[in-house]
Amino acid sequence: MVELSREHLEFISKHFHSPCNTPEKFGEYLISKIHLHGTLCTSAMAEVNTLLNPLIEQCRSRFFCRIDDTHLFKSPASIVDKLYRAYKARLTNDGSDAGNYDLENSITLMTDLARFRIVCNFLSDIMKVSEKIENSEKLNSYFEIERKSSINHRPKDRKSGERSIKFTMEYKKSPGLFLEIQIMTQLQEAWDKKDHFLVYEKHRQAPDKDDEHFPDFLDAKMLAISELLYVADNYFDALRASREDKDNNEEVS
Amino acid sequence: MRLRDENQKTGHLLSFISKDNRDDNFSFFFPVKGLDQFDTLLEITTGFERVLQKYWQAYECISYSIADFSRMASPFPEVNRRRVYIFEQDEFLSENCKFMDAFGGIIIDRHIRKYEPIFPEIITGAMATGSSFYDRRDKIEEIWEDLEKGKNILLRAPRRYGKSSMLHHISRNPLEKWRVCFVDLEGGKTPEDFVEYLLVKGIFMEKDCNLYLPNRLSVLDIHGKTEIEKTDIIRQERNKIRQDWQSYAKELLSSIEDKSGGERFLFIFDEFTFLMEDMLENSKNNPDTVNIFLEWFRDIREQVGRIQFVLSGSEHLPTFLKSFKINGALEDLNEVHLDLFDEKTSREFVFLVLSGQKIVAPGSEIDQILHLMGSPIPYFLQLFLDAIYRKCKEGKALSPNEIKNVYYGELLGSESKRYFESIRKQLERYNRFGPRSLAGAERILDQLTMSDSVALDTLKVIWGEITGREEHFETILGLMQDDFYIKKDKHQALFFGSKLLREWWERHGL
Numbered sequence: 001m002v003e004l005s006r007e008h009l010e011f012i013s014k015h016f017h018s019p020c021n022t023p024e025k026f027g028e029y030l031i032s033k034i035h036l037h038g039t040l041c042t043s044a045m046a047e048v049n050t051l052l053n054p055l056i057e058q059c060r061s062r063f064f065c066r067i068d069d070t071h072l073f074k075s076p077a078s079i080v081d082k083l084y085r086a087y088k089a090r091l092t093n094d095g096s097d098a099g100n101y102d103l104e105n106s107i108t109l110m111t112d113l114a115r116f117r118i119v120c121n122f123l124s125d126i127m128k129v130s131e132k133i134e135n136s137e138k139l140n141s142y143f144e145i146e147r148k149s150s151i152n153h154r155p156k157d158r159k160s161g162e163r164s165i166k167f168t169m170e171y172k173k174s175p176g177l178f179l180e181i182q183i184m185t186q187l188q189e190a191w192d193k194k195d196h197f198l199v200y201e202k203h204r205q206a207p208d209k210d211d212e213h214f215p216d217f218l219d220a221k222m223l224a225i226s227e228l229l230y231v232a233d234n235y236f237d238a239l240r241a242s243r244e245d246k247d248n249n250e251e252v253s
Numbered sequence: 254m255r256l257r258d259e260n261q262k263t264g265h266l267l268s269f270i271s272k273d274n275r276d277d278n279f280s281f282f283f284p285v286k287g288l289d290q291f292d293t294l295l296e297i298t299t300g301f302e303r304v305l306q307k308y309w310q311a312y313e314c315i316s317y318s319i320a321d322f323s324r325m326a327s328p329f330p331e332v333n334r335r336r337v338y339i340f341e342q343d344e345f346l347s348e349n350c351k352f353m354d355a356f357g358g359i360i361i362d363r364h365i366r367k368y369e370p371i372f373p374e375i376i377t378g379a380m381a382t383g384s385s386f387y388d389r390r391d392k393i394e395e396i397w398e399d400l401e402k403g404k405n406i407l408l409r410a411p412r413r414y415g416k417s418s419m420l421h422h423i424s425r426n427p428l429e430k431w432r433v434c435f436v437d438l439e440g441g442k443t444p445e446d447f448v449e450y451l452l453v454k455g456i457f458m459e460k461d462c463n464l465y466l467p468n469r470l471s472v473l474d475i476h477g478k479t480e481i482e483k484t485d486i487i488r489q490e491r492n493k494i495r496q497d498w499q500s501y502a503k504e505l506l507s508s509i510e511d512k513s514g515g516e517r518f519l520f521i522f523d524e525f526t527f528l529m530e531d532m533l534e535n536s537k538n539n540p541d542t543v544n545i546f547l548e549w550f551r552d553i554r555e556q557v558g559r560i561q562f563v564l565s566g567s568e569h570l571p572t573f574l575k576s577f578k579i580n581g582a583l584e585d586l587n588e589v590h591l592d593l594f595d596e597k598t599s600r601e602f603v604f605l606v607l608s609g610q611k612i613v614a615p616g617s618e619i620d621q622i623l624h625l626m627g628s629p630i631p632y633f634l635q636l637f638l639d640a641i642y643r644k645c646k647e648g649k650a651l652s653p654n655e656i657k658n659v660y661y662g663e664l665l666g667s668e669s670k671r672y673f674e675s676i677r678k679q680l681e682r683y684n685r686f687g688p689r690s691l692a693g694a695e696r697i698l699d700q701l702t703m704s705d706s707v708a709l710d711t712l713k714v715i716w717g718e719i720t721g722r723e724e725h726f727e728t729i730l731g732l733m734q735d736d737f738y739i740k741k742d743k744h745q746a747l748f749f750g751s752k753l754l755r756e757w758w759e760r761h762g763l
Contacts, residue, residue, distance in 0.1 A: 031315075035299075035316075036295065038265075038298070038316045038317075039294045039295045039298055039316070042285050042294060042319070043288045043291040043294060044288060045263055045285075045320055046261075046263040046287045046288075046290070047288045049262075049263045050286070050287055066320075066321075068320070069317075069319055069320035069321075070326065072317075138288060139288075
């Protein structure tokens with residue numbers, strides 16, 4: 001959870017309309033703005049659930065995947081932080097990719113205001129889920145879907161430790177209404193939850209202060225663990241394939 | 254109309270949280286099947302936010318997407334899981350998918366006011382008490398206002414309008430500094446019975462009221478006695494009452510008056526009309542006993558200061574007394590009339606009852622129920638809802654046509670005899686008012702069934718033809734007004750005020 005700094009509060013006071021420009025009121029204002037995102041998130045979640053049920057049924061002897069409905073919405077503090085960073089980048093013209101957000105356009109430009117996560121058991125399960133979503137006629141009829149995968153990123157393309165598939169979905173009937181679906185393995189999810197608290201937030205708020213924040217190379221260690229878990233995921237999937245293929249063959253014979 | 258589908262686990266949770274105390278919250282879960290329901294879900298969420306505006310200073314509404322309701326973690330730390338209710342979207346949407354503010358409003362209202370339970374139960378026999386009692390807030394307020402001003406009340410309404418239920422509710426929820434004693438007078442035939450019922454069916458039944466008894470009785474601690482001991486005490490007191498009922502009643506009421514201190518004492522006499530009718534019959538229609546009793550009772554009302562009275566009676570009570578030349582004995586009482594639920598209240602009531610039984614009923618079908626019923630007489634409405642509930646519980650989805658079949662087949666069908674037994678019984682007492690009175694009344698009902706309305710004079714002629722006399726025509730019409738909801742229009746024509754009763758008579762009486 002982002003903690004609001006003095007700069008954030010000044011930003012709220014200056015840029016939000018009265019009476020929503022106070023630490024007590026700005027959250028209520030932002031939540032009311034993402035009302036549509038909430039209902040869209042529920043409807044999409046229900047749709048995806050229906051879509052995944054046959055796969056879950058196929059793999060009923062083991063855990064296949066689950067939908068994680070915690071942390072569905074970007075917190076008001078995170079939204080403010082994003083707005084503030086974009087504002088600062090514009091002022092300093094520092095060429096960073098903080099986005100061209102302002103209070104008026106943020107709700108229609110930010111693509112991750114609402115999101116849910118599908119947590120899978122094996123790497124190959126991620127692929128199956130991803131394929132289902134990508135090929136769903138229903139989802140495609142309602143959304144413009146953009147898929148981004150960071151699972152098999154080469155080292156030069158790695159920007160963060162997280163390995164997942166992300167779908168950015170724009171609701172066709174209401175352009176600018178976005179939803180994000182993230183798909184990752186249980187191991188990656190576990191890593192993400194730890195990293196978010198230990199490294200991510202600190203790094204995001206002050207990207208140039210890693211030496212100061214992580215003198216013990218905590219950030220490097222976390223990245224290394226992510227890679228270890230990537231190896232583990234690959235190995236687990238190979239083991240799964242050997243066992244499931246064997247079982248399938250026996251069933252056929 | 255069908256049972257709610259509670260198998261769908263993904264959905265939207267709307268939580269209503271008190272701004273002052275987050276522990277005070279309640280939530281509604283709406284299962285969602287997929288993207289096709291996005292627009293309606295949006296309509297529901299904005300609808301609830303709109304109806305919550307009434308309480309915007311006290312409550313806020315926050316929504317949550319829930320992947321699996323059966324494994325729902327706490328969406329917010331203080332969530333009150335006992336106050337999480339499942340609904341379907343259809344329960345709050347009109348045919349053109351618009352949020353029905355009336356239903357959303359009433360459900361929010363009842364939650365915020367913490368009515369327990371939120372949904373009135375189906376009661377097909379006895380009085381609707383406690384949780385089953387619904388609404389009538391305005392009328393109850395009116396009665397208490399009158400009582401606080403020192404007035405005594407005659408509550409009038411036709412049968413099955415819910416007088417007893419309301420009075421029972423009043424007796425269970427008195428205002429501060431009021432002690433209430435409810436006495437059911439049905440079965441009483443004499444002034445002695447009246448005094449005995451006041452003691453045995455009233456004061457003895459309420460432990461707290463024992464304190465007000467004359468010392469010789471209060472020391473007996475009747476509530477601590479065995480049944481045999483109680484019977485013995487009652488027998489002894491009955492004998493004393495038979496010797497001089499007026500002195501006995503005076504002793505009793507004086508004691509209550511003396512021991513009330515700063516409190517006020519309210520007697521609710523339910524079924525006062527029955528007492529009057531049975532007293533007259535018992536004295537072979539000689540009005541002297543009733544006259545003596547009513548005059549004595551009027552004197553008592555004038556004498557006592559801290560004791561007040563609510564009498565419940567049918568609409569015909571004054572006409573009835575007048576026909577026996579008993580005049581003016583109840584004129585000091587403030588008359589309060591109990592009407593049927595208005596249209597809005599009836600719709601809300603049906604919605605809440607069905608929703609409480611997990612039945613999804615579109616607004617149009619709720620309207621159909623009320624249209625089929627005609628006047629929403631509480632007792633019959635409950636019977637109808639019960640029949641619908643039983644059908645739905647069998648797993649059947651009821652189409653509008655099938656709802657109609659439930660009405661005509663179950664409520665008015667051949668198996669429905671037991672529902673109308675009390676009406677048949679009431680009819681039998683008509684012969685107290687002279688030979689062939691029953692036949693005359695039946696002929697009037699026949700005539701009213703065959704036409705939308707019949708002129709009063711025509712009915713008078715029919716009455717004369719059947720009974721061979723003019724006497725008691727008005728009395729019988731008064732009775733029929735209460736028993737069959739017969740009404741008179743401004744042109745002095747009479748008609749059935751209840752579609753249901755008219756159709757029942759058409760099928761089973763005509």
